[in-house]
Amino acid sequence: MKTARFVACALPLLCSSAALAQTTTYAPAAASTAVTLPPLQADSLSPTPPADVNGGAAQANLVDAAYFAWQEFIALNWPALKQNGQVVRDTPDPAATFGDPNAGPLVWETYRHKIEIFPGSNSPNDPPHGVPPGTNDPWGYSTPPSYVYSPAIFGAGGQVPACPGQPAVAQPAWINLDETSQIGLATMHAGILDGTPPASPNSAPSLIRYLAKANQSEFDYVVSNRLWYIGTDGTTPLEQRIATWKAGLAAGKPAPENQVVTLPAGTIEVKSAWRPLVPGKEDASRYHTNTVRYYEPGPNGNPCWWEAKWALVALHIIQKTPSAPHFIFATFEQADNILQPDGSPIEDASGNIVQPPVGATPTTPYLAYQDSPTRPFVVSLDGNQFCNNPQKRLYFQELPPGDPSVQPGTPVGGNLCVNTRYEPINYTLQQINTNFQNSIRSYIAGKGLSSAPWLNYKLVNVQVVPFNRSEALPFNNTNFISPKLRSAFYQANITVETDYTLQQFNGRIAADNAPTTYPEGGTQQNFQNVYIRNSGNTSFTTYQMGGCMGCHGNAQVGGTDFSFIIGGNPLSLKPDTPEPESASDARAFYTNRLSRLPSFKHP
Numbered sequence: 001m002k003t004a005r006f007v008a009c010a011l012p013l014l015c016s017s018a019a020l021a022q023t024t025t026y027a028p029a030a031a032s033t034a035v036t037l038p039p040l041q042a043d044s045l046s047p048t049p050p051a052d053v054n055g056g057a058a059q060a061n062l063v064d065a066a067y068f069a070w071q072e073f074i075a076l077n078w079p080a081l082k083q084n085g086q087v088v089r090d091t092p093d094p095a096a097t098f099g100d101p102n103a104g105p106l107v108w109e110t111y112r113h114k115i116e117i118f119p120g121s122n123s124p125n126d127p128p129h130g131v132p133p134g135t136n137d138p139w140g141y142s143t144p145p146s147y148v149y150s151p152a153i154f155g156a157g158g159q160v161p162a163c164p165g166q167p168a169v170a171q172p173a174w175i176n177l178d179e180t181s182q183i184g185l186a187t188m189h190a191g192i193l194d195g196t197p198p199a200s201p202n203s204a205p206s207l208i209r210y211l212a213k214a215n216q217s218e219f220d221y222v223v224s225n226r227l228w229y230i231g232t233d234g235t236t237p238l239e240q241r242i243a244t245w246k247a248g249l250a251a252g253k254p255a256p257e258n259q260v261v262t263l264p265a266g267t268i269e270v271k272s273a274w275r276p277l278v279p280g281k282e283d284a285s286r287y288h289t290n291t292v293r294y295y296e297p298g299p300n301g302n303p304c305w306w307e308a309k310w311a312l313v314a315l316h317i318i319q320k321t322p323s324a325p326h327f328i329f330a331t332f333e334q335a336d337n338i339l340q341p342d343g344s345p346i347e348d349a350s351g352n353i354v355q356p357p358v359g360a361t362p363t364t365p366y367l368a369y370q371d372s373p374t375r376p377f378v379v380s381l382d383g384n385q386f387c388n389n390p391q392k393r394l395y396f397q398e399l400p401p402g403d404p405s406v407q408p409g410t411p412v413g414g415n416l417c418v419n420t421r422y423e424p425i426n427y428t429l430q431q432i433n434t435n436f437q438n439s440i441r442s443y444i445a446g447k448g449l450s451s452a453p454w455l456n457y458k459l460v461n462v463q464v465v466p467f468n469r470s471e472a473l474p475f476n477n478t479n480f481i482s483p484k485l486r487s488a489f490y491q492a493n494i495t496v497e498t499d500y501t502l503q504q505f506n507g508r509i510a511a512d513n514a515p516t517t518y519p520e521g522g523t524q525q526n527f528q529n530v531y532i533r534n535s536g537n538t539s540f541t542t543y544q545m546g547g548c549m550g551c552h553g554n555a556q557v558g559g560t561d562f563s564f565i566i567g568g569n570p571l572s573l574k575p576d577t578p579e580p581e582s583a584s585d586a587r588a589f590y591t592n593r594l595s596r597l598p599s600f601k602h603p
């Protein structure tokens with residue numbers, strides 16, 4: 001549980017009312033009543049992802065939702081099928097062993113990278129590679145990876161060159177890490193890597209880097225409807241669908257699904273976070289590792305690429321199901337992300353806290369937040385002091401707003417260290433994590449393996465239905481299987497959504513990078529970010545949701561059905577490098593998609 005306390009404002013010029021500035025003091029949640037878990041069936045470790053949550057999203061409890069999340073995690077991390085020496089994308093190999101580190105790319109790793117669906121060329125005449133279709137491969141989905149950025153920057157074909165000294169490769173790595181910030185809000189760092197000489201020419205060894213991918217269901221929908229590019233004059237198929245959607249929101253009546261962006265049930269998107277391991281000091285067997293492609297400034301100032309073997313530290317999975325048009329959002333982490341300054345873990349593999357965090361609050365420095373219709377802000381309660389000695393802890397650095405004329409609403413200028421989560425992994429999820437990890441342990445023993453990296457990954461949380469903050473429940477002996485817990489409302493991954501804005505997301509992100517529940521230009525805290533069609537398509541039920549679903553709900557409000565990668569071509573002109581320009585470009589792009597949104601319907 002956490003208790004709020006009110007404090008004097010550390011920066012009076014930022015605070016319109018000192019009494020409203022608050023921080024939260026961390027205390028680990030006590031163990032609740034043990035949950036009677038349904039038995040894991042033989043198909044719980046299955047290469048086939050579940051089509052829907054048991055009983056449907058509206059009826060699902062936390063156990064149902066967590067089982068769904070774990071089953072899709074296992075299916076997506078199953079080794080991919082190979083035929084005639086070529087990987088078949090988005091297809092598991094039923095004969096392969098789950099957890100075999102030598103089995104080749106995983107199913108989700110073979111999904112199309114966002115740049116393979118929405119090319120940086122952003123042209124109706126330059127569809128995703130592989131289109132038009134081959135004879136046995138619809139739309140050429142399974143052609144090997146190819147990452148097409150802007151031809152205006154990189155020449156014909158839009159191919160980023162290798163960095164000088166990078167050996168030739170047979171094909172690009174499946175893991176294309178072309179994002180270096182958390183949607184332009186902050187950069188994330190692993191303190192355990194500070195001061196470590198890189199094994200390859202990585203200018204920022206501690207920097208955690210990211211990618212986004214989507215499965216064939218989304219790819220086929222995008223290609224068949226010619227939605228792989230977006231213009232600025234309102235005439236492209238994607239722009240027309242977005243305009244029709246917004247008109248429906250403004251009228252309070254849903255437009256027909258075939259006239260707006262409506263991804264099909266079975267659509268899956270993933271986001272993953274990766275970093276190098278400290279050579280000789282971290283146990284690589286505790287991580288899923290693979291060859292990644294990452295980007296550095298090249299000799300001419302434009303990016304060039306390197307490839308090296310890195311470790312997976314987080315995986316987001318969002319899936320649209322027949323009963324969840326709002327998608328089901330699940331997030332997993334590697335067990336050793338949150339560390340003490342000395343490098344010892346604060347949580348075990350289930351999420352149970354095994355030693356108290358170093359600080360009394362989730363971050364050092366302490367942070368306070370105040371919402372406002374014009375100037376929401378997150379402020380350090382330690383004045384201008386930052387965390388100058390993270391040691392082996394995770395830490396992040398806030399970035400300036402995308403609009404340089406806007407004063408930052410977050411503490412820019414130094415390190416903020418991660419002590420623990422704002423929302424601890426609850427006891428119910430800890431038990432479910434242990435249950436699935438034990439099932440994996442039994443499975444691999446039967447396959448002759450002594451260990452598998454997936455024993456060291458845990459479900460942090462899952463969002464199965466939208467709900468308002470007023471409905472969020474505390475975790476206790478009464479609510480321990482509710483899908484509407486506070487921790488679900490504020491679902492966040494510690495390496496993917498780390499700063500206060502994302503850890504405590506609710507509503508939208510203001511232009512100054514702070515979260516807010518006010519619509520742009522509004523005076524009431526009623527910004528709605530999830531719209532559900534009612535039966536008969538005559539009206540919407542709306543929510544002001546938090547966490548992952550609430551954030552992606554802003555994409556739905558913007559007309560791209562909970563997906564930020566649709567219409568993302570302008571952000572994909574070139575891949576991110578550690579240079580500040582990359583984060584600035586990302587924040588400028590997301591300002592329009594997360595900050596410049598009106599509230600179409602008030603409750």
